[in-house]
Amino acid sequence: MSPAGASATARQAAKDAAIWAAIAFGVFIPLIGLQAVQDIRGELRLETRWPLLFSLVAVVVGISLLNSLVLAPWHERRARRAPRRNATAERLRIAFGRGFVPVAIAFVIAFPMLSLWLVGFQGSIKWIDNFGIQILIYVMLGFGLNIVVGLAGLLDLGYVAFYAVGAYSYALLAKEFGFSFFTLLPLAGMLAALWGIILGFPVLRLRGDYLAIVTLAFGEIIRLVLINWVPVTNGYAGISGIPRPTFFGIPFNASDTGFAATFGLEFSPLYRGIFLYYIILALALLTAFVTVRLRRLPIGRAWEALREDEIACRSLGIDTTATKLTAFAIGAMFGGFAGSFFAARQGFISPESFTFMESATILAIVVLGGMGSQVGVAIAAVAMIGGTELLRELDFLKSVFGREFDPTQYRMLLFGFAMVLIMIWKPRGLISTRDPSVFLKERKAVSGKLVKEGHG
Amino acid sequence: MKAAPALLEVEHLTMRFGGLVAVNDLGFTARRGEITALIGPNGAGKTTVFNCITGFYKPTEGRIAVVHGEARMWDELEPLTRRGDRKVVHSTGALFLLERMPDYLVSRQAKVARTFQNIRLFSGMTVLENLLVAQHAPLMRASGFSLFGILGLGGYARAERAALEKARHWLDLTGLIDRADEPAGALPYGAQRRLEIARSMCTDPVLLCLDEPAAGLNPRESAALNELILSIRDRHDTSVLLIEHDMSVVMEISDHVIVLDYGVKIADGSPVAVRNDQKVIAAYLGVADDEVEAAEAEVGL
Ligand SMILES: Nc1ncnc2c1ncn2[C@@H]1O[C@H](COP(=O)(O)OP(=O)(O)OP(=O)(O)O)[C@@H](O)[C@H]1O
Ligand SMILES: [Mg+2]
DSSP states (O other), X not given: OXXXXXXXXXXXXXXXXXXXXXXXXXXXXXXXXXXXXXXXXSOEEEEEOHHHHHHHHHHHHHHHHHIIIIIHHHHHHHHHHHHHHXXXXXXXXXXXXXXXXXXXXXXXXXXXXXXXXXXXXXXXHIIIIIIIIHHHHHHHHHHHHIIIXXXXXXXXXXXXXXXHHHHHHHHHHHHHHOOOHHHHHHHHHHHHHHHHHHHHHHHTTSOHHHHHHHHHHHHHXXXXXXXXXXXXXXXXXXXXOOOOOOBTTBOOSSSTTSHHHHTTOOXXXXXXXXXXXXXXXXXXXXXXXXXXXXXXXXXXXXXXHHHHOHHHHHHTTOOHHHHHHHHHHHHHHHHHXXXXXXXXXXXXXXXXXXXXXXXXXXXXXXXXXXXTOXXXXXXXXXXXXXXXXXXXXXXXXXXXXXXXXXXXXXXXXXXXXXXXXXXXXXXXXXXXXXXXXXXXXXXXXXXXXXXXXXXX | OOOOOEEEEEEEEEEEETTEEEEEEEEEEEETTOEEEEEOSTTSSHHHHHHHHTTSSOOSEEEEEEEEEOGGXXXXXXXXXXXXXXXXXXXXXXEEEGGGSOHHHHHHTSOEEEOOSSOOOOTTXXXXXXXXXXXXXXXXXHTTTTHHHHHTOTTHHHHHHHHHXXXXXXXXXXXXXXXXXXXXXXXXXXXXXXXXXXXXXXXXXXXXEEESTTTTOOHHHHHHHHHXXXXXXXXXXXXXXXXXXXXXXHHHHOSEEEEEETTEEEEEEOHHHHHTXXXXXXXXXXXXXXXXXXXXXXHTO
16 A cells, blocks of 8 residues: 555544544443432432543544454455455355255254263253253244245244244143144144234235234234133233143153153153253254255245245236245244244243244344345354353353343343344345255355345 | 237227326237237337236226137137136137236236336346246146145156256247356346246246337347247247337337327237328327328438
8 A cells, every 4th residue: 555545544544533432422421421329318419430431432432443444454455355266265155055054953963962971961951951942942933934034025023923822722722632742733833824824814915014014913912812811821820731742651750650760760850851852853854844845846936936026926827825825824834833842841831922022033033044044044043042041151240240230131232232243244144145946057056135035 | 811810809998097098998909820019109008008918907997808729719708708707718728808817817827928118037036946936837736736745746856847848948049048047137138138038938828928028138139039039929839919119129020010109099000001100100209190291301201
């Protein structure tokens, strides 16, 4: 860079830094510079915290300078260099992409064994139950919603409704009629699919924002029904004592006929955890497999075509209403499976578990993962749900920030922060390329720039 | 020479948007094995006619009928209309009333395909995928509405191979075979136009409606397009209904021309007859009939 260019850059950097300093100063004076404290007599006094204020402003100035003097030129240089390296990078990426899925599947299958081996019997309960099962439930929900939002391009903000239908179907039917988990699982899925179709019929003529709002309302209606239909759902109190899945009729309890006694093992809740882990893993893999197959069938291509251009679809003889309904129904069915698993695992459900926050989390997983990409959805679920669980582990932060500091309370803040960062870094989600469903000579990934998000 | 049998019959077609009459009492016939051109100044109502034929708009008034197979099916027209049904299907032919059918059935059952004035491709899908989406209905049936397809049962694999073969055929004809695995949105403009035609041909239409296919093409591409349209007419048993502004295309390839102005048909005949029609010239030059000669002299015709 020429000296003149360098000094121009420096001047620009100084100017940016000054602007940022001014903004930070203006924002932080009321927020940080001034603090209202109660003195001994119970009177409020305004205290100033100049050192803290100035150090924060200095941090902002530092970041601004770092960005304009180091990061921005580096990005520019990289952008200029990029085309030459692209071929190798692309090949590496493809090789990685091909190897990733089998390795990841092998890992999740071996995960309970690994955790037993690494952290022992006692420590494993947490890893298998809190991490493994919890994450896999969301992976499954993400896969299900991915069909609706990622493939068919229908923005559904009320997906949790189907999760709730699945959970309550299992809970009520299992308690009333004593059917087993594996009998009720398909039934719960079908009931959820039925509700998907019932919701779909009136709303699928709406598009975009309107569809989103109506699905949001649908999710709330289901929740309000669960709260207020007390004779059936027991309202806020929820349903407890939901029968747990059994191992071919052998329950996981401490009794003489329980799993541990039957197999001559010492009783531990871990066995149930491992059993449940493999159930939800099988369900998630089934969902992934079915979705992969569907994408290569005409129905899957029609979903994606619908996301790209609905009018063109109609001109090619595709019944768009039926196509949208199948996407809704199949997505809802997977949500229902996940819901009945959730009820069976918890043994207790209440409307608290099916708030809009859940829908938003699942949608965030789909969007962060990259719409339409199953690998992306799985990674995003691990990051978001695993990250939340990890926050519980950060007890050492208490020694830094004081006793009453609870890291889990910062979950939403961190979520938001992570989402903003990822959306800046990868505006189309972690996996932004689309894998074509069929090819003639060579499978080339489609750049995310060309793929549409759908409009309802 | 005896005229070819009628394929599409449009009668008293009227389309109103509020107070605006976009198409006014239009009637014309498109014959089998012919290229029928629909021309007219901007805003004349050509695209609206297409939208009515292909079921995207429900016409305010009028009847639009298509016959497959035997010309004798036309005898069924009045009984069918009175019955209030949308189609009669016999083993030797079929008759459809398009104004009574939803858009996707116009394509799927009546076999009338179309392209769009502003190209509508599935831009994030590959060229090949675009052509497979167009074969949705037969593939859907072959996959047992996805039930057998998921399990890998039934004849789905065979049906998909046949679909790929058809796609390959059209890729060859449109010169897109080397770009089959590229996303449609990454193609140059001319190739996108050709892909849209290939895609609508994959629905096996008896009538192909092209809305300004030559718009934005350079002369070489435009000549290749003429060849393509002629080969569709001659070798694929598909008749063509064409909207076009480029008069050289219209005059060169069409067998029959219909001229619209402000939604009203002002001429209907062979290309030569239409070209010399006073009313048509007046409409295109935007002057009254009796001033045509003065205007022609002015623009040097
Ligand atoms: N959906 C609609 N709602 C209201 N008015 C419409 C609609 N579609 C078309 N029109 C009007 O109908 C008239 C005919 O439009 P049309 O698009 O059919 O013209 P065109 O002959 O295809 O013109 P061009 O050569 O510019 O494509 C125009 O005045 C247009 O504004
Ligand atoms: Mg037009």
